[in-house]
Amino acid sequence: MSIKIGVLFYHSTVYPNLSGDLIKGFNAALPASLITENFFQFIPEFVQQASVAQVENTVQKLLVFNQTDIVFGLLNYKVIPSLVPMFNRHQRIGLFSDMGEYIPYTHTITESIFFNSFQLWQSEYALGLWAQQQFADKGSVAMGFFDCGYHLHNAFRQGTVIAGSSEIDYTIMYDPGTHHTDIGFKTNQYIDALDENNLPSYIHAIFCGYEAVDFLRAYRNSKLYGKVPLIISAHMASEDILEQVDIDMECYSASMYNFNSPDAVNQQFKQKYLQATGEKPTIFSLMGYELGLALLETMPALQRKDLKEVAKLLKNIHIKSPRGTRNFYADSNYALPTIDIEKINIKNKIVHKIAIAQGQALRFDHAVYEEIHKEHLSGWQNPYLCV
Numbered sequence: 042m043s044i045k046i047g048v049l050f051y052h053s054t055v056y057p058n059l060s061g062d063l064i065k066g067f068n069a070a071l072p073a074s075l076i077t078e079n080f081f082q083f084i085p086e087f088v089q090q091a092s093v094a095q096v097e098n099t100v101q102k103l104l105v106f107n108q109t110d111i112v113f114g115l116l117n118y119k120v121i122p123s124l125v126p127m128f129n130r131h132q133r134i135g136l137f138s139d140m141g142e143y144i145p146y147t148h149t150i151t152e153s154i155f156f157n158s159f160q161l162w163q164s165e166y167a168l169g170l171w172a173q174q175q176f177a178d179k180g181s182v183a184m185g186f187f188d189c190g191y192h193l194h195n196a197f198r199q200g201t202v203i204a205g206s207s208e209i210d211y212t213i214m215y216d217p218g219t220h221h222t223d224i225g226f227k228t229n230q231y232i233d234a235l236d237e238n239n240l241p242s243y244i245h246a247i248f249c250g251y252e253a254v255d256f257l258r259a260y261r262n263s264k265l266y267g268k269v270p271l272i273i274s275a276h277m278a279s280e281d282i283l284e285q286v287d288i289d290m291e292c293y294s295a296s297m298y299n300f301n302s303p304d305a306v307n308q309q310f311k312q313k314y315l316q317a318t319g320e321k322p323t324i325f326s327l328m329g330y331e332l333g334l335a336l337l338e339t340m341p342a343l344q345r346k347d348l349k350e351v352a353k354l355l356k357n358i359h360i361k362s363p364r365g366t367r368n369f370y371a372d373s374n375y376a377l378p379t380i381d382i383e384k385i386n387i388k389n390k391i392v393h394k395i396a397i398a399q400g401q402a403l404r405f406d407h408a409v410y411e412e413i414h415k416e417h418l419s420g421w422q423n424p425y426l427c428v
Contacts, residue, residue: 042344042346043079043080043081043082044080044081044082044110044111044343044346045082045084045107045108045109045110045111046081046082046083046084046109046110046111046112046113046136047084047085047086047103047104047107047109047111047112047113048060048063048064048083048084048085048086048112048113049086049088049096049099049100049112049113049114049115049116050085050086050087050088050114051087051088051089051091054250056323056325058323058325059115059323059325060085060114060115060325062322062323062325062326062329063113063114063115063138063325063326063328063329063332064083064113064329065314065317065318065320065326065329066314066322066325066326066327066328066329066330066331066332066333067113067329067330067332067333068081068317068329068333069313069317069318069322069329069330069333070313070329070330070332070333070334070337071333071337083113084103084107084109086099086102086103086107087099093119093120093123096116096120096124097123097124097127100112100124100127101127104127104128104131104133105131109133110133110134110346110348111133111134111135111136112128112133112135112136112137113136113137113332114137114138115137115138115139115140115325116137116139117140117142117143118139118143118144118145118146118156119143121135121137121150121154122150124154125150125151125153125154128151128153128154129151129153132153132348132349133153133348134153134154134155134348134351134352134355135153135154135155136155136157136332136335136336136369137154137155137156137157138156138157138158138325138328138329138332139156139157139158139159140158140159140161140276141158141159141160141161141162141163141164142161142162142191142192142193143162143191143192144162144192144196144410144413144414145158145371145375145405146371150371152352152356153352155335155352155355155369155370156369156370156371157328157331157332157335157367157369159297159298159324160297160378160402161193161274161275161276162191162192162193162196162413163196163297163377163378163380163402163403164274164275164295164296164297164378164380164400165192165193165194165196165197165200165247165274165275165295166196166197166199166200166401166402166403166409167200167295167380167382167400167401167402168197168200168245168272168274168293168294168295168382168400169196169197169198169199169200169201169202169203169204169206170200170201170203170204170400170401171200171204171295171382171398171400171401172197172200172201172243172245172272173200173201173204173205173206174204175243176242176243176270177242178206178207178208178209178242179206179207179208179209179210179241179242180201180206180209180210180241180242180243180244181209181210181211181212181241181243181244182194182197182198182209182210182211182212182244182245182246182247183212183214183228183231183244183247183248183256184211184212184213184214184246184247184248185213185214185215185224185247185248185249185252186213186214186215187249187252188247188248188249188274189213189247192413193247193274194211194247195413195416196403196413197247198416199403199409199412199413203409210241212231214227214228214231214252214256215227223255224248224251224252224255224256224259225255225256225258225259226259228255228256228259228260228263229259229263232259232260232263232265235265240265240268240269241269242269243269243270243271243272244260244265244269244270244271244272245271245272245274246260246271246272246273246274246277247273247274247277248274248277249276249277253273253276253277253282254282254285254286257273257277257282257283257286257292258286258287258288260290261286261288261289261290262288266290270292270293271292271293272292272293272294273292273293273294273385274294275294275295275296275297277294278292278294278295278296278383278385278394279324280300280392283385283387283392284390284392286390287390288387289387289388289389290386290387291384291385291386291387292384292385293382293383293384293385293397294382294383294385295380295381295382295383295400296380296381296383296394296396297364297378297379297380297381298324298327298363298364299381302363304363306361306362306363307363310322310327310330310362310363311363314326314330327362327363327364330362330363331360331362331367332369334360334362335355335358335360335367335369338354338358338360339351339354339355339358342354355369355370356370357370359376364378364379365378365379371405374405375405377402377403377404377405378402380399380400380401380402381396381398381399381400382396382397382398382399382400383395383396383397384397
């Protein structure tokens with residue numbers, strides 16, 4: 042008896058292999074016997090457009106036509122409520138990953154859908170708290186149009202408020218008259234508009250993809266470099282972004298996974314993934330690996346195809362991951378991430394990161410949750426992630 046896993050595939054120009062990486066990471070967690078007997082059968086389904094309606098149609102096809110037991114893929118929390126009736130009606134399981142561009146809901150959604158989040162918003166909260174303690178009022182947050190539609194800047198702001206901040210500036214670099222905004226040009230405009238006699242105590246940048254690279258280059262070549270410290274979001278600080286910055290510079294960020302950690306769990310993950318694929322794992326590989334470890338804990342129930350029991354077990358399972366303890370049911374006991382505040386130095390295209398402080402995560406029953414939700418009433422409907 043095999044378990045059929047429907048996989049949401051879609052096009053991403055920034056991370057074109059992310060769905061495949063999730064699957065490869067999942068398989069790296071499995072013993073060879075399960076792979077040999079093809080116990081888990083993956084059924085890919087391409088999501089043709091980045092819309093909630095298209096995701097709903099694809100999930101329904103996987104559940105009804107393909108008769109999958111589990112649906113697997115990258116989604117954010119805003120899409121989940123419209124999927125709940127399907128999973129409840131068909132008594133199947135959703136295992137979804139997300140980058141953490143939104144904070145989770147403060148109420149129970151369903152007992153059949155589980156989440157594996159990278160929790161980017163937690164790193165933003167920790168950065169805001171640290172920035173206010175380190176540099177004081179008042180900071181300036183610069184972000185792209187794509188990134189401003191999520192909870193990231195709200196979480197950063199709440200971190201500064203907890204640390205005593207009374208004010209902060211926001212700038213969204215977007216030109217409605219053009220299809221693509223020249224972020225380098227807009228960054229220069231943003232910097233020129235700052236008051237030379239009242240500069241911000243720091244700049245926090247939230248950009249993705251090529252916009253992140255363009256902002257970093259423009260900031261480094263500006264009059265602010267060396268005067269106003271730069272704090273960048275965790276996704277801006279990923280190696281694939283920083284390796285494209287062809288100029289020496291320093292900045293700060295937060296990390297929730299240290300790829301080079303000597304921890305035995307991390308070394309085992311990297312070794313197993315490299316052995317299975319011949320590739321360097323990505324963060325999506327890691328999230329797939331964690332979900333594989335979680336399902337291994339439910340194997341007796343899976344072998345009986347008792348999905349009700351699998352869901353019951355997944356509510357309480359905690360696994361040891363290369364990024365710390367993880368669990369998958371979003372409630373007040375949801376595991377908090379380990380966050381390192383890092384100083385980043387790029388020299389001769391080589392990236393060096395040094396942990397300089399321990400970041401503080403926000404508990405999932407904290408009142409600030411509601412504040413972030415109230416602050417953020419965006420109509421932004423992209424069902425995937427901030428990358």
